[in-house]
Amino acid sequence: MRAVWTGAITFGLVNVPVKAYSAVEDHDIRFHQVHNADGGRIRYERKCEVCGKKVEYKDIDKAYQEGEDTVVITEEDLKSLPSAENREIEVVQFVPGDQVDPIMFERSYYLEPEGKSPKSYLLLRQTLEDTDRIAIVQFALRQKTRLGALRVRGKVLILHGLLWADEVREMDFPNAKSRAKISDQELKLSAALVDQFASDFTPKDFEDEYQIELRKLIDAKLKEGDTLDTAATFGEREEHAEDEADVIDLMEALKASLDKKRGSERKSKRGSGGKNPSKSA
Secondary structure (H helix, E strand, O other): OOOOEEEEEEEOOEEEEEEEEEOOOOOOOOOOOEOOOOOOEOOOOOEOOOOOOEOOHHHOOEEEEEOOEEEEEOHHHHHOOOOOOOOEEEEEEEEEHHHOOHHHEEEEEEEEEOOOOOHHHHHHHHHHHHHOEEEEEEEEEOOEEEEEEEEEEOOEEEEEEEOOHHHOOOOOOHHHHOOOOOOHHHHHHHHHHHHHHOOOOOHHHOOOHHHHHHHHHHHHHHHHOOOOOHHHHHOOOOOOOOOOOOOOOHHHHHHHHHHHHHHHHHHHHHHOOOOOOOOOO
16 A cells, blocks of 8 residues: 655654555446447547647646636646645644534545654554544645644544535525424334434445445356457556655653743733733723
8 A cells, every 4th residue: 555645743843754545445346438339448538729639648737717817827836835745744733522523524544653663653642542632733735735633543543634614515404494393202203213223333234235236247247258358448558657754852842842832821921911811801
């Protein structure tokens, strides 16, 4: 399995070198499109609408249209952005797990400890377990700045990508605010039905029946000889084409981080005359 990202988790002055691996994979059977008359492979060509020529991926840039104007953004432009090549997963908060709405979760990544010693990784993992909290982090992946949640799964740290707040739609369905009266008997029967289905969730008990039946269909066609010559159908296939973070002494990093935080708090208090700014108004 190939790492999709290499860098370090940072909280305070503590560095935790890690590699990230995709935690999930798609099990759906993949299809190609073919001509139903002769089985020939259907391919989509990238053609320029101005010159009509076929364009290679390396010669394609991105463009953004706003009204009658369009600007072209090159790979060099994107790489020049400050956060594009950021190699840190920066911890910005430690919060109770129930404060993160599941609707915000995106793709998940397993984090493997890197470097000569996994001590800082083990420390962060144990701290999250003992405090029963998750870490809210910011990081960059594939030229996008992302929000994330760092938590413990078994003996491994797992990073969940999170949606930004403005990416979650708010819905207000009129029927959901209905004041229809629900009787005590209806509630009792509904609760009884819940009890009948009550159980512990065991993911392995569930299977994708559609994919199982689809695999049977494919196997049956292969067995019956209802096939096409792959080379003739698809033709020639196109071939598509670490830094280790420095770890400073762990105890010193922890002490320095705490001292820095306390110094900031004392400075803030002196600036407000020792009073709570919210009460001084």
